[in-house]
Amino acid sequence: MKPIRIRWMASALVAVSLLAGAGCSSGGEGAGGASASAGGAEPGTKTTITFWSWIGGIEDVVKTFNASHSDIEVKLEVTPSGVAGGYLKLTNAITAGNAPDLATIEYTNLPEYVSRGGLQPIGNLVDPAALKDYPKAITDQATFDGKVWGMPYDATPMVMYYRKDLLAQHGIEIPRTWDDFAKAAAKFHAEDPAGYLGSYFPNEPTQLAAYSWAAGAKWFGTAGNTWQVNLTDPKSTAVGAYWQKLKDDKTVLVERSWSENWGKMLKTNKLATVIGPPWAANNLAANTTGQSDKWAVAPLPSYDGKPSSGFWGGSTFAVSKNSKNAKAAATFATWLTHAPESINARTSAGRAVYPAHPDAYAVAAKNFKSTLFGKQDVFQVFKAADASVPTGWMWGPAMNVTSTTLGDAQNSRSIPDALRTAQQATVDEMSKRKLSVTGG
Numbered sequence: 001m002k003p004i005r006i007r008w009m010a011s012a013l014v015a016v017s018l019l020a021g022a023g024c025s026s027g028g029e030g031a032g033g034a035s036a037s038a039g040g041a042e043p044g045t046k047t048t049i050t051f052w053s054w055i056g057g058i059e060d061v062v063k064t065f066n067a068s069h070s071d072i073e074v075k076l077e078v079t080p081s082g083v084a085g086g087y088l089k090l091t092n093a094i095t096a097g098n099a100p101d102l103a104t105i106e107y108t109n110l111p112e113y114v115s116r117g118g119l120q121p122i123g124n125l126v127d128p129a130a131l132k133d134y135p136k137a138i139t140d141q142a143t144f145d146g147k148v149w150g151m152p153y154d155a156t157p158m159v160m161y162y163r164k165d166l167l168a169q170h171g172i173e174i175p176r177t178w179d180d181f182a183k184a185a186a187k188f189h190a191e192d193p194a195g196y197l198g199s200y201f202p203n204e205p206t207q208l209a210a211y212s213w214a215a216g217a218k219w220f221g222t223a224g225n226t227w228q229v230n231l232t233d234p235k236s237t238a239v240g241a242y243w244q245k246l247k248d249d250k251t252v253l254v255e256r257s258w259s260e261n262w263g264k265m266l267k268t269n270k271l272a273t274v275i276g277p278p279w280a281a282n283n284l285a286a287n288t289t290g291q292s293d294k295w296a297v298a299p300l301p302s303y304d305g306k307p308s309s310g311f312w313g314g315s316t317f318a319v320s321k322n323s324k325n326a327k328a329a330a331t332f333a334t335w336l337t338h339a340p341e342s343i344n345a346r347t348s349a350g351r352a353v354y355p356a357h358p359d360a361y362a363v364a365a366k367n368f369k370s371t372l373f374g375k376q377d378v379f380q381v382f383k384a385a386d387a388s389v390p391t392g393w394m395w396g397p398a399m400n401v402t403s404t405t406l407g408d409a410q411n412s413r414s415i416p417d418a419l420r421t422a423q424q425a426t427v428d429e430m431s432k433r434k435l436s437v438t439g440g
Helices: 058-068 084-097 111-115 135-142 164-171 178-191 204-212 234-246 260-267 280-286 325-336 340-347 359-368 378-387 400-407 415-432
Strands: 047-053 071-077 103-107 158-162 220-223 226-228 273-276 297-301 316-320
Touching: 047 084, 047 325, 058 071, 058 325, 058 340, 084 103, 084 316, 084 400, 103 111, 103 325, 111 316, 111 400, 158 164, 158 280, 158 378, 164 234, 178 234, 204 234, 204 400, 226 415, 234 415, 273 280, 280 325, 297 378, 316 325, 325 340, 340 359, 359 378, 400 415
Parallel strands: 047 071, 047 103
Antiparallel strands: 103 316, 158 273, 158 297, 220 226
């Protein structure tokens, strides 16, 4: 798939001064509270806001809000996910001046919209208290130039889901390090040539980013007004080489994420672990039958045995620059991310969601129901993984190009070579956008 070039007005192509403070925590918002010109209605009237999202179960969440609020009404439009789906639609709408008041934007894509001037900083529109208590690794992903641009919704630390019975059958202890994992993968496949300990998703560059993040890498940074791009640092290169060796040795299943064949391997007891964030528990449940109490959750393996994870996925709610009701939109975003009623509406059917804000944690944990894990309190594992995520990670302003190139390059190159290709493509793209950048 060719990278989608997002074309907005040249005046929106602000230099990296907008992002010079990227990765800072959310302390620099000032007094909060929007002015009348930022949006909102006269007292006693109802403000209607538009909201675009692809999040599963979001319809029930919006219904709950509308039923319990008389001053704001939310008009929801469910959009498709992905670069060529909701993001292209949002980009076109911003260009045309008719974007929704509020939109769902993943952490990975938020810098793209900030650097192109497509958003209003949400931190200027809410009570500063709403931004407190978020883990720093979360606010790092939503904060640029000392301003918070998206209200963080969920945290997505990677963990390892594993089949207790299959590991016991092969005499394999729970892998605590990546060296343990590699040895266990070789043993498992040798004893069951049709089976695998785990899998690698070549079409999921953000999972590779999460592995690198957990290893202590930082793909993007800033120095003054200059972006730094470093997909090829020693830690990321080592991560790429590690997974490439497992691929070359054919001791892991190399398959597209959540594909039919991948699901078949789960159903037929031929895949013993799944590495993913909390939301992967939903995919696991959808691809398994008759496996009650056969699964458990453990921390992500690390290189030195010390707990360390990285985020794969996760979303924010951001206010578009076109919004005439920005304060109302920010109020709704705060309710979405903080209110127990919001999380309850989305998780009451047992859906796995690990909220970014601690206020919403208890409801999500209580509502999570899955027979796969028996009586294990899996949310405690999620919580520990969340606490182990290194701070300071940030995403770049051309992640569509970075991710597309990294995914495509793996079709014909090794993972380290794909990282080098994506590094150069990212630097080239940022240079085209007149951003000051080093790397490559």
